[in-house]
Amino acid sequence: MNIQKRSSADYANLNVLIMGLGLNSGGLESARYLARCGATLTITDLQDEAALAQSLEKLRDIEGIRFVLGRHEMRDFENADMVIKNPGVRRDSPFLKAARCVETDISLFLASSPARLIAVTGSKGKSSVASAIHWGLTEARNHGLMRGKAWLGGNITVSPLSFLDELCPEDDVVLELSSWQLGDLQGKLFKPRIALLTTILPDHQNYYDSMESYMADKRIIYQRQDSADLTIVPDDVWGQSFLRETHARTLVYTENVLPAGIAGAWLSSESGVGFTRLTAHAEAFEVLPAKLHVPGRHQKKNLLAAALALLDLGLPAPFIRETLGVFPGIEHRLEFFHEAAGVRFYNDTTATIPEAVVAALEAFDAPLILVCGGADKSLDYSPLVQAASKAKALILLSGTGTDKLRNLLDKAGLSYQGPFDTLDLAVRASFLAAEAGDVMVLSPGSASFGMFKNEFNRGYQWKEAVRGYSLSMLRGQPGTS
Numbered sequence: 001m002n003i004q005k006r007s008s009a010d011y012a013n014l015n016v017l018i019m020g021l022g023l024n025s026g027g028l029e030s031a032r033y034l035a036r037c038g039a040t041l042t043i044t045d046l047q048d049e050a051a052l053a054q055s056l057e058k059l060r061d062i063e064g065i066r067f068v069l070g071r072h073e074m075r076d077f078e079n080a081d082m083v084i085k086n087p088g089v090r091r092d093s094p095f096l097k098a099a100r101c102v103e104t105d106i107s108l109f110l111a112s113s114p115a116r117l118i119a120v121t122g123s124k125g126k127s128s129v130a131s132a133i134h135w136g137l138t139e140a141r142n143h144g145l146m147r148g149k150a151w152l153g154g155n156i157t158v159s160p161l162s163f164l165d166e167l168c169p170e171d172d173v174v175l176e177l178s179s180w181q182l183g184d185l186q187g188k189l190f191k192p193r194i195a196l197l198t199t200i201l202p203d204h205q206n207y208y209d210s211m212e213s214y215m216a217d218k219r220i221i222y223q224r225q226d227s228a229d230l231t232i233v234p235d236d237v238w239g240q241s242f243l244r245e246t247h248a249r250t251l252v253y254t255e256n257v258l259p260a261g262i263a264g265a266w267l268s269s270e271s272g273v274g275f276t277r278l279t280a281h282a283e284a285f286e287v288l289p290a291k292l293h294v295p296g297r298h299q300k301k302n303l304l305a306a307a308l309a310l311l312d313l314g315l316p317a318p319f320i321r322e323t324l325g326v327f328p329g330i331e332h333r334l335e336f337f338h339e340a341a342g343v344r345f346y347n348d349t350t351a352t353i354p355e356a357v358v359a360a361l362e363a364f365d366a367p368l369i370l371v372c373g374g375a376d377k378s379l380d381y382s383p384l385v386q387a388a389s390k391a392k393a394l395i396l397l398s399g400t401g402t403d404k405l406r407n408l409l410d411k412a413g414l415s416y417q418g419p420f421d422t423l424d425l426a427v428r429a430s431f432l433a434a435e436a437g438d439v440m441v442l443s444p445g446s447a448s449f450g451m452f453k454n455e456f457n458r459g460y461q462w463k464e465a466v467r468g469y470s471l472s473m474l475r476g477q478p479g480t481s
Helices: 026-036 053-057 074-079 105-112 126-142 179-183 211-222 237-245 297-312 317-325 354-362 382-390 400-412 423-433 455-474
Strands: 015-019 040-045 066-069 082-085 116-121 150-154 172-176 194-197 230-234 249-254 264-267 274-277 285-288 335-340 343-347 368-372 393-397 417-420 439-442
Touching: 015 026, 015 074, 026 040, 026 082, 026 105, 116 126, 116 211, 126 150, 126 172, 126 297, 126 317, 179 211, 194 211, 194 237, 194 297, 211 237, 230 237, 230 297, 237 249, 249 297, 264 297, 274 297, 285 297, 285 317, 297 317, 297 354, 335 455, 343 455, 354 368, 354 382, 368 382, 368 423, 382 400, 393 400, 393 423, 400 417, 417 423, 423 455, 439 455
Parallel strands: 015 040, 015 082, 040 066, 116 172, 116 194, 150 172, 194 230, 230 249, 249 264, 343 439, 368 393, 368 439, 393 417
Antiparallel strands: 264 274, 274 285, 335 343
């Protein structure tokens, strides 16, 4: 059974197996949605009841779910009418090979959604771009420029199944999609009105056997588009390949002035004002102000990409300029969350590749204390090392990636503190290195597994540890963890 357009009634009485309940809403919302549709549910996860307690608590109001936790049983996959997989489960899993039909929360959503779809993917910046588009579409409706409602979901930890039942044809849905989520949509009903690709960098090379296999999943975002749709791409090597392949209309965004004959957007080198040209020979006009709430030129480039999407959806340039100028940014992406003793603290936990740390280092003029390190994803840490001299102090968290990073730092003769196996110790070392006027940033450049449940948990723990240590200092009792 390959899902095309369906209604909730099509799932009634199906025997559905959910593989991977997890903690980030995909499995949870699949269970809640399919239970409302009348399906018979089994949930299986390699984690045990204690690890999944948060999600299990949210399912207590649903009767009749069978749970198989701490293991998978092959017969469950063989007997299921449909298996709903977690994006992190490898598609070559022998359990999935035994299944008759494999779907995800995203494919279930696409099969029933009546709304217009804007899809965003990339290696870095996709959450910021998706959130900025959603911000602009929401503000447009607040100002009476559009009808319906704007929604945001996907890899940003909000399953679109959580709002599917509320959608109408006048709504817009912005989906942030990871490479894994896109890979699971091969052959499914997926044709976004706008497909936007952010910066592409090496990532997840512990999961994919090459960059090309990683990119094969990314390319799915525009494979079913046609001339009624739009593909927005960065002006780089990967972006050029996307331009050649897509059948949709195209727009390019870049940091450099686009030559006449190319439609898209760019940043002025001096003021950082964003300009656009929507047709090959049209006059350029402004869509971004010089000053934004979010720090960093890379974030300005992200908002430039969002501006192109909003323009193509019919919003006027002056409105976009004003609206994106006050976009507040999002949690976990260079998120300013605390200030103490003249030191400003930022949470950039979703910087999970070295190049994202470089962007964080370049985003500030103030002296910067960098907290980084974590688990390895088979990535090259040399870009981080080359930029690390910009940091006033370098504080390392423990992890397999940190071991690789330390070897490179030692060879480069760069000093660091740690690695520390708790955030409390890392925060204490960071405070001791800080002075008024400094900026302190958690920007790991690595995966979170090992010390944390996930990257978001790492960000929450970082903010809690900073605030806790700051409070102890105010009380005259600095932490001694």
